[in-house]
Amino acid sequence: MSDIRLEVKNVSKSFGITKALDEVSFNINKGEIHALIGENGSGKSTLTNSLAGIYHKDHGQFILDGKEIDPVNQVEANNEGISIIVQELGTLDGLTVAENIFLGHENAFVKMGIKNTAAMNRKANELLKKYGFDRIKASDMIDDYNFEDRKLVEIVKATYFDPKIVVIDETTTALSREGRDELYKHMKRIREEGNTVIFISHDLPEVLTMSDTITVLRDGIYIDTVKSSEIDEDGLKKLMVGREVTGAYYRADYGEEVSSEVVMRVEEVSVPGIIRNISFELHKGEILGFGGLSESGMHEIGKACFGASFDRTGRVVLSDGTQINDIPTAISHSIAYTSKDRDNESLVMNQSIRDNICLPSLDKLGNKAHMLSDRKLRSFADEYAKKMSTKMQGVDQFVSNLSGGNKQKVVLARWIGKDSDILLLDSPTRGIDIKVKQDIYQLMDKMRKSGKSIIMISEELAELIGMCDRIIVMKDGSINGELKRSESLDENSLIAKMV
Amino acid sequence: MNDVKTGAFNKQFVYNLIRSSLPIIGLITVCIVFNILTHGSMWNSRKLILNQIYVVMISATGVFFIMTMGGLDFSQGSIMGIASIVVCMLSGKNIFLAILGGILAGAVIGAFNAFFYVKRKIKSFIVTICTMFLFRGVIKYMASNSPVAASMKVYDYDTTAIKLGITATVLIISFMIFRFTGFGIKLKAIGAGEKATKFAGVRTDRVKFLIYVLSGAITGLAAFVNIVKNGSATANVGSQLETQILIALVLGGMPISGGAKVRFENVIVGSLLYVVLTNGLIMMGLSTQMMQLIQGVIFLIFVAIFADRESLSVIK
Structure with a gap:
């Protein structure tokens, strides 16, 4: 046989x-x-x-x-x-x-x-x-x-x-x-x-x-x-x-000094049963990584900083002293959040790309009398969807018809359109193919250079090591160590702190 | 899988086209068919038919907002009843006070619904079925022995200009708000996915609360038109209004779970279609039992056509 x-x-x-x-x-x-x-x-x-x-x-x-x-x-x-x-x-x-x-x-x-x-x-x-x-x-x-x-x-x-x-x-x-x-x-x-x-x-x-x-x-x-x-x-x-993948995948620089300017301070944040006494600072132009096992509580960090956690204690304070306790305040203070649960928390699935991109920016898009015009919404959505090179038939297409990678592009287009300064990205490349991943990494690098601050929460150790200035490792709901960006950093040193 | 879904998307497009044109085609067909069947007597009694449209169309506007965000409201009839009684009682003092009182009464009941729906997180159809019985009980208590009569002054306002004027004003303002402010987009987004909408920075609880209050207030205004027409409030005032509104909206092409496919035309076309249909059936000399049966069948067919199966699970 x-x-x-x-x-x-x-x-x-x-x-x-x-x-x-x-x-x-x-x-x-x-x-x-x-x-x-x-x-x-x-x-x-x-x-x-x-x-x-x-x-x-x-x-x-x-x-x-x-x-x-x-x-x-x-x-x-x-x-x-x-x-x-x-x-x-x-x-x-x-x-x-x-x-x-x-x-x-x-x-x-x-x-x-x-x-x-x-x-x-x-x-x-x-x-x-x-x-x-x-x-x-x-x-x-x-x-x-x-x-x-x-x-x-x-x-x-x-x-x-x-x-x-x-x-x-x-x-x-x-x-x-x-x-x-x-x-x-x-x-x-x-x-x-x-x-x-x-x-x-x-x-x-x-x-x-x-x-x-x-x-x-x-x-x-x-x-x-x-x-x-x-x-x-x-x-x-x-x-x-079908062709050579050229250009940098992760960012290539090492040893760059991160600005000492703190844009967000997290003080003694706890969410019952998930995270305990988390404190850290996010600097201007920094990519701060969070790694750990998926049950380590790291996915709650993004929600907590976005004011979306239920029952959170502790303080999340911006440089101007504003405290973030709810989502609308977070968004109006230029904070963006992409959820790991893309289909339920990041995007309104049975809704057009246009409305999904415009939703947080509606106040900005209205005229003096708070009236919106279709043409303005459409061109706004089209501009940012195209900027992210989203594969779509048009901005009226429903998000539910897009692939995982293109969905994520719509989410990012929304926040780039809002011109957010602090981005909380939870598993931004989950289930996404190489080309889109590369696009997202390059976008993050560009944002970093233009002075935006990013928190990246990820289960993929390689991308944390490749992209972050600092990596905070979580274990059982607490911080279990912090690693600085360096060429010699490998997955094993992260895993050692994770388990 | 962007490319893969292209075919499905095109099919969707054709389907959507049929969906969006069916109500208007239905309305024209029904008008023509009944006029032929009744040998033109329907056209001759157009004023009588128009008179029945106002109340349904005004109240349907409020419920349209509620259904857009995926909620339901079965207490509309009871809101209409209570507000009508209030209008009657105040009509003797001052007519503007009566209008205001009706609106306020509706808004208060709306807030009552919203409290249990939003703050206590009970599904809207459960809450509003409860309040439907609760306030119907109050109405029976107040109007059973004798109907609450309005002051004779209200008959001065029983003109087409005033009734049509009120209806048109409500429709135009609602349309402007729905179509040209962020409110409409937010409502549709809540209907299509509440959690994601919340994560996009919309204060969803506040919007939900507001909508129930607004819808109550609009029906409170409709109660004035109702009293102007009828002159008094009986124990059965407003009963079945919620079903009429629901049927009207669904006939107008409204997906029962709300969301992105909702259009404001649903209110206008649906209300017209409903009233023309019922009147046509009456003029054909059908018995009430027979009419209910036919209405039930038509309602079921339209729900089946317009139900948005992808998001049916989100009815709140």
Whole structure:
């Protein structure tokens, strides 16, 4: 028998007039971790979603172990031996952990029309124990667990029945380092058992270390399949973008003095259960980084400084003595905030790009009688959306139709339009492809040079090291150290303070 | 996935075009059809029909604001009732005092709704269903034995000029505020995503509170028009008004969850369509039971067409 597990043959899929996948063909072997990479919109997720029965391909074939499969939904795909872990939450609120794990396969526990809950919980607990997730209890409601633990439950759900192919779609961006390690462990186990992992990720170093083979897609077209041992990061970038990625990625300077002028002082800020006694100063023209595990409380820092935290104590004071305690005050004093939860907190999804960009600047855009004109709003939104080179059909397009990277550009366009001086950026490059990332890094560098101050909160250590003048490391809700910008700074010294 | 979604976007565009033109096409069709069916008697009684539009259209303007930000208000009928009683009671003293009293009464009930909705964070349809019963009880208590009669002076104001003037003023001012100030954009944004709107610096709680007070006040003004028309307030004054408004707005193409697809024309076209439709059915000689049935079917069809499924979950 051959080593080929899955043959993808001439698979095409269109959404309306646009071809998301155009005659894609390649093979995936048994017992390998096969990475699928490409920029946003290159068709990676479309391909795996078609394979897993979430979408339906237009034509072409998926041949699994010599037999053509054509699943119409996820349960059917599971029965064929294909499972998928999606980027966002794939577990359902209001069900127990066990019910989530066996969703769609409850019949295994039903006898004469009655569900044997005890047997289901017992089986689920056995599985959780086998995976080493003892702290998760099968009979608990899934709602009681945080994002991280729910992802672990998804790992169990997607792999307990030893599927032939497990698709992992950009799951790692949402996980902390411990969660990632847990996931890596199980990816390797699946490979050792002779099964296949299809791994989608934007994080190229991760792709290179974890995968055996890498397939590159660009604009829905198959580009190449390479062995990860025979290529480096730059080579991958070149394949993905289709040309050499030139110019600086992170900022290049070292040893520049940061101004001693303090623009924002944070004093003894606490949010019950999340952060404790946080104090620091932000200087003019500085990029101040916050790093840590995702549960370290660092994501609350941005909200706290923006006046958006519930139940915050302590003081956030600007250089002119203004205290920031609510969002409108923060915005009127030139503070901007981009949330990690882009779709819920940064953008009004079912709303036009125009209104999203204009929303905080409405006072400025009105005439003397506070009246607004459509033309003015439109040209304002258009100017800043274009300045950020947002890919759009026009400013009347709804934000919900944009890709992750373009959504983030709209968020940034909004705050550049407001001409904010202090930017609180929480995970600004989360789930965004290389080219847009590079744009954002260059924008941050330009802002820094023009005297704006930035707080960057990120789970990506490389970008913290590459961009920040100082990095404050958080652990269990408190500050656990501070690192200065230097060429010798590496990820290990950060990790040492994080755990 | 920018490119990938292009096709879906085009389909959306055509769909939106159909959506936005359907109410106006419906209005013209209904006018023509009923005029043919009634052999022109509908056109002859246009004054009578017009007379029924004012109250619905004025009150619908306030509810339009509420629904734009994703809320609902079932207490409109009771607001109308209480405000009508106040107008009647004050009409003997001074007519302007009566108008002001009606507006104030409406605003107070609006504030009552807003307090429980905004401060106590109870869903708006629950709050307003409660206040609907509460104030209907008050109305029954005050007007059951005998209707509260207004002073005869109010009949002086029962002219088309005054009623139409009030309606037009409310519509024009509301339109200007909705279309040409930041208020409209903020309301639509709250309807489409409250949390993100809050993070964009809008004082969402303040806006929500204000809108309920405003909507109450507008209906309080409509109560004056109502009393001018009827001369007294019975125990049933204003009952079913909330349903009439809701049906009118939905017939006008208003998405029931509010948000970005809302247009001010919804109020005008919807109110006209509703009144013409009900009057047409009456002139056709349909029984009340039959009328309710037909209204129910039409309402359901329009809700199904205009429901914005992407954001239905945000009804507050």
